[in-house]
Amino acid sequence: MSRATATAAPPAVRPAGHAVLRGGRASFLVHRRSVVVAVALAILLACAVVAYLCVGESFVPPTEVVRVLLGRPSPDELVVGTLRLPRLVVGLLAGAAFGVAGALVQTVARNPLASPDVIGVTHGAGAATVAAISFNAVAYDALPYVSVAGGLAAALLVYVFAWRRGLHSSRFVLVGIGVSVALGSLTQLFLTKGDYLVAQQAKVWLTGSLNGRGYEEARPLAVVLLLAVPAALWAARAQRGAHFDDDTAAALGVRLDRLRLGLTVLGVVLASVATGAAGPVDFVALLAPQIARRLTRTAQIPLLSSALTGALVVVVADLLARRLFSPIELPVGVLTAVVGAPYLMWLIVRTRSRSGGTTS
Amino acid sequence: MSRPTTSRLAAQDLTLAYEDRTVVEGLDLEIPDGKVTVVVGPNACGKSTLLRALGRLLKPRRGAVLLDGAELARVPGKQIARTIGVLPQSPTPPDGITVADLVARGRQPHQKWWQQWSEADELAVAEALRRTDTADLSDRPVDELSGGQRQRVWIAMALAQDTDLLLLDEPTTYLDIAHQVEVLDLVRRLNHERGRTVVAVLHDLNQAARYADHLVAMKAGRIVAQGRPAEVVTAELVEDVFGLSSVVVPDPVTGGPLVVPARAWQPAPLQEEHTRSTTRP
Amino acid sequence: MSPSTRRRAGWLLAGTAMLLIAVLLSLAVGSRQIAPSEVIQALVHGGTSDDAQVVRSLRVPRTVIGVLAGAALALAGTVMQGITRNPIAEPGILGVSQGASVGVVCAIAFCGVHTLGGYVWFAFTGAALAAVGVYAVASGGRGGASPLKLALAGAAMNAFLASLVSGIATTNARALDEFRFWQVGSISGRGTDIIGQIWPFLLAGLVLVVAMSRGLDALALGDDAAKGLGHNVGLLRLLGALGATVLTGASVAAVGPIAFTGLAVPHIARALVGTAHRWVLPLAALLGPVMILGSDVLGRIVFPPSEVPVAVMTALIGVPFLIALVRRRTVVAA
Numbered sequence: 001m002s003r004a005t006a007t008a009a010p011p012a013v014r015p016a017g018h019a020v021l022r023g024g025r026a027s028f029l030v031h032r033r034s035v036v037v038a039v040a041l042a043i044l045l046a047c048a049v050v051a052y053l054c055v056g057e058s059f060v061p062p063t064e065v066v067r068v069l070l071g072r073p074s075p076d077e078l079v080v081g082t083l084r085l086p087r088l089v090v091g092l093l094a095g096a097a098f099g100v101a102g103a104l105v106q107t108v109a110r111n112p113l114a115s116p117d118v119i120g121v122t123h124g125a126g127a128a129t130v131a132a133i134s135f136n137a138v139a140y141d142a143l144p145y146v147s148v149a150g151g152l153a154a155a156l157l158v159y160v161f162a163w164r165r166g167l168h169s170s171r172f173v174l175v176g177i178g179v180s181v182a183l184g185s186l187t188q189l190f191l192t193k194g195d196y197l198v199a200q201q202a203k204v205w206l207t208g209s210l211n212g213r214g215y216e217e218a219r220p221l222a223v224v225l226l227l228a229v230p231a232a233l234w235a236a237r238a239q240r241g242a243h244f245d246d247d248t249a250a251a252l253g254v255r256l257d258r259l260r261l262g263l264t265v266l267g268v269v270l271a272s273v274a275t276g277a278a279g280p281v282d283f284v285a286l287l288a289p290q291i292a293r294r295l296t297r298t299a300q301i302p303l304l305s306s307a308l309t310g311a312l313v314v315v316v317a318d319l320l321a322r323r324l325f326s327p328i329e330l331p332v333g334v335l336t337a338v339v340g341a342p343y344l345m346w347l348i349v350r351t352r353s354r355s356g357g358t359t360s
Numbered sequence: 361m362s363r364p365t366t367s368r369l370a371a372q373d374l375t376l377a378y379e380d381r382t383v384v385e386g387l388d389l390e391i392p393d394g395k396v397t398v399v400v401g402p403n404a405c406g407k408s409t410l411l412r413a414l415g416r417l418l419k420p421r422r423g424a425v426l427l428d429g430a431e432l433a434r435v436p437g438k439q440i441a442r443t444i445g446v447l448p449q450s451p452t453p454p455d456g457i458t459v460a461d462l463v464a465r466g467r468q469p470h471q472k473w474w475q476q477w478s479e480a481d482e483l484a485v486a487e488a489l490r491r492t493d494t495a496d497l498s499d500r501p502v503d504e505l506s507g508g509q510r511q512r513v514w515i516a517m518a519l520a521q522d523t524d525l526l527l528l529d530e531p532t533t534y535l536d537i538a539h540q541v542e543v544l545d546l547v548r549r550l551n552h553e554r555g556r557t558v559v560a561v562l563h564d565l566n567q568a569a570r571y572a573d574h575l576v577a578m579k580a581g582r583i584v585a586q587g588r589p590a591e592v593v594t595a596e597l598v599e600d601v602f603g604l605s606s607v608v609v610p611d612p613v614t615g616g617p618l619v620v621p622a623r624a625w626q627p628a629p630l631q632e633e634h635t636r637s638t639t640r641p
Numbered sequence: 642m643s644p645s646t647r648r649r650a651g652w653l654l655a656g657t658a659m660l661l662i663a664v665l666l667s668l669a670v671g672s673r674q675i676a677p678s679e680v681i682q683a684l685v686h687g688g689t690s691d692d693a694q695v696v697r698s699l700r701v702p703r704t705v706i707g708v709l710a711g712a713a714l715a716l717a718g719t720v721m722q723g724i725t726r727n728p729i730a731e732p733g734i735l736g737v738s739q740g741a742s743v744g745v746v747c748a749i750a751f752c753g754v755h756t757l758g759g760y761v762w763f764a765f766t767g768a769a770l771a772a773v774g775v776y777a778v779a780s781g782g783r784g785g786a787s788p789l790k791l792a793l794a795g796a797a798m799n800a801f802l803a804s805l806v807s808g809i810a811t812t813n814a815r816a817l818d819e820f821r822f823w824q825v826g827s828i829s830g831r832g833t834d835i836i837g838q839i840w841p842f843l844l845a846g847l848v849l850v851v852a853m854s855r856g857l858d859a860l861a862l863g864d865d866a867a868k869g870l871g872h873n874v875g876l877l878r879l880l881g882a883l884g885a886t887v888l889t890g891a892s893v894a895a896v897g898p899i900a901f902t903g904l905a906v907p908h909i910a911r912a913l914v915g916t917a918h919r920w921v922l923p924l925a926a927l928l929g930p931v932m933i934l935g936s937d938v939l940g941r942i943v944f945p946p947s948e949v950p951v952a953v954m955t956a957l958i959g960v961p962f963l964i965a966l967v968r969r970r971t972v973v974a975a
Binding site: 012013014015016018020022025026027028029233234237240241243244245247248250251252253254255299300 | 412415416417436437438439440441442445446447448449450451452454455456457458460461464465466468469473474475476477478479481482485486489498499518521
């Protein structure tokens with residue numbers, strides 16, 4: 001072992017792939033590749049949005065779409081602005097919310113398979129919403145709160161049943177699957193209670209369909225997303241602590257239990273509100289974060305890119321759902337499942353028997 | 361209700377327990393400042409548990425650990441992390457993380473959301489890499505390193521935390537003898553250069569005797585003896601704590617105590633075979 | 642007879658009694674409550690009162706189908722748990738039932754097959770493909786088919802196949818109502834002609850299962866031990882898988898996908914009579930119908946006058962069972 005002679009100033013050391021922005025006493029770390037990926041995704045998303053608004057029963061040229069978006073008068077205002085745009089907005093927001101929710105829950109569980117849709121959160125939100133509709137218990141504006149309550153209740157259920165002297169990631173996922181199935185059945189149960197018309201609507205809603213969604217559904221979702229932005233900024237920093245084993249994290253002064261709780265609650269709330277708005281669109285919360293992470297090649301799941309990827313997935317999937325078998329519209333959930341389920345299976349095959357570790 | 365202490369880190373009337381069993385009961389210990397303290401003892405005597413409590417990885421059932429006179433449990437976690445650095449027993453690095461990134465994580469207790477990478481952080485990490493001779497490894501993934509290198513990297517991370525106290529839980533387990541010496545020499549050097557207080561749990565009594573300024577021998581959750589190795593390490597102590605009859609001879613290199621098992625193995629006469637005990641060091 | 646044999650026979654007797662009670666309940670309870678004495682009257686003496694009509698034309702077929710489906714699914718589950726050595730294997734969780742559904746739906750939508758005798762073969766194919774797929778995914782990669790991977794693979798397969806059924810159903814509006822059955826299983830509204838068409842297949846499945854039932858005991862000891870005892874492990878697995886597929890496919894073709902019967906019943910049976918399959922299989926065949934009929938009766942009284950499909954109730958009963966199983970540390974081998 002030779003001693004390094006440190007007469008020269010030490011070379012700039014910083015976490016790999018990051019650039020540093022300094023101003024006064026403040027300093028910020030920026031991961032270069034993540035920025036590039038986010039910008040690319042944003043561009044892709046913009047193109048997808050325009051394509052979505054162009055394509056349909058009648059084709060609207062892109063220039064007209066842009067005019068409508070910019071608020072200028074145009075003959076296609078009805079088609080684009082009233083028919084397609086509201087649905088697009090719901091899809092965008094829901095996709096972003098699912099993406100972030102998936103990223104957060106997967107980080108806390110340290111397991112890509114533990115996604116809010118796999119472990120029953122979305123089904124919980126769905127069951128609560130359907131129950132509220134079937135029993136006519138709640139006013140329409142209060143439905144988003146019901147969804148959130150349902151999602152939180154489901155997450156709590158899974159936690160309670162999976163906890164046994166600590167939380168093993170695999171038991172967590174297994175219990176989550178069970179709770180997910182039970183809640184799905186509960187939803188079916190409530191469907192038989194409600195009247196026929198309600199049941200029909202709810203059934204379509206249950207597969208995750210953007211048909212008939214508009215600004216009413218989008219509003220609560222937009223509000224929550226906006227409020228979630230500062231929380232998301234905190235989460236992005238806090239994620240780094242969630243990576244370590246319990247002892248090392250404690251040694252670094254990280255309040256692991258508080259952190260995990262915060263991240264999980266944020267994730268569950270986002271997934272529940274998105275479900276309330278768009279129905280349980282399966283697999284977006286699973287797919288989007290994993291795709292984003294593979295793009296940015298970071299150890300931790302990037303939140304912004306997950307949101308953008310989620311939005312992109314939903315927009316593209318809904319576009320295909322509308323056009324593939326036109327004039328019949330498939331529910332968007334069918335498409336995401338057809339792609340997402342094989343991806344989940346591939347993830348299962350690739351899963352290394354890493355012990356998710358005890359969290360408590 | 362804590363009594364005044366002369367050293368920065370001390371345990372008072374400490375009782376530590378896991379869910380079903382009490383491991384340490386009513387223990388008092390003062391860690392001498394600026395010295396290397398090593399805790400030894402047989403398996404399950406509570407030495408690792410004690411270290412974890414000292415580093416606030418474990419909350420005491422009763423009693424308290426005091427840092428600068430204040431109870432650890434009352435001090436915010438980040439503040440403790442700026443004063444006490446802990447290297448736990450089997451740390452797991454996040455997947456694929458590089459050496460520089462891992463060491464940089466050690467700066468977390470000093471960072472705020474608007475101070476994510478100050479110049480002080482850069483200097484501390486560069487220093488830590490230099491002191492542990494891991495600067496040339498800085499771009500390599502931690503998973504690919506050898507045992508000794510990995511241990512040095514973890515120590516670098518604890519170093520980057522820039523603390524006055526350093527606690528190490530069995531830092532030499534799973535290392536071959538050359539790497540064990542490498543790590544222990546580094547620890548000694550860190551103490552020497554800046555007067556850092558070091559507390560380490562070692563399972564090898566001879567290593568402990570070689571590297572410690574202050575040796576603490578534990579058995580069944582209690583301190584049996586403590587002091588300078590030359591005074592503490594005697595054949596009686598080894599018999600008492602480890603149940604091994606031994607001979608203590610002067611180490612040919614350092615002159616300190618060297619423990620050698622007293623009895624060489626001999627085949628027993630036939631009729632005593634099934635009553636022969638099997639205690640070996 | 643040794644005491645343990647007497648005890649086991651006793652449980653079989655108890656199982657039979659429970660089955661009879663379940664049958665009686667199934668005939669008596671519903672939106673129209675019919676007293677048990679009237680039920681027996683209607684069965685034995687005929688009669689043309691409204692009640693008798695209901696009993697004979699609606700409830701008897703429903704009950705018989707429930708018994709057949711329950712027995713089939715419970716046996717299939719027992720065999721699956723035996724050949725995979727996995728405590729949570731069963732047709733619903735592993736997506737095999739859903740595979741059979743897809744087969745039926747494809748037959749109706751794309752091949753214009755509308756008779757049970759026709760689409761049941763599609764059900765078998767779908768079930769077999771799903772079973773192979775799930776097992777391949779779960780055993781791929783490191784570690785083999787652990788309970789977790791099997792459950793996850795099953796969940797993924799279920800989601801995939803359910804979305805396929807949903808997609809086909811939506812784009813085939815003409816037959817939307819016909820498809821309802823194959824999205825959520827139910828024993829109501831299935832006529833006596835179904836019974837006549839289904840029982841040969843169930844019998845075939847039963848024969849296959851009985852043929853390899855002794856091997857199940859050996860398989861439980863591990864592949865090597867089973868080979869050491871002279872069994873052909875590959876053949877055993879094949880027969881078992883075939884039998885389970887046939888039983889599941891036939892059951893789904895008759896009543897749609899019903900999950901969790903094959904999960905809970907084998908465990909309960911084993912808890913009562915031990916692990917020897919010559920006792921477990923008969924008891925499972927008795928208790929399966931009890932679970933199905935019980936769930937169906939519950940479904941009738943929960944939200945009258947609507948009836949909750951059986952599959953929904955079995956899931957609500959079965960999931961707590963699954964969770965209790967998972968909490969016992971023996972299941973989790975992450």
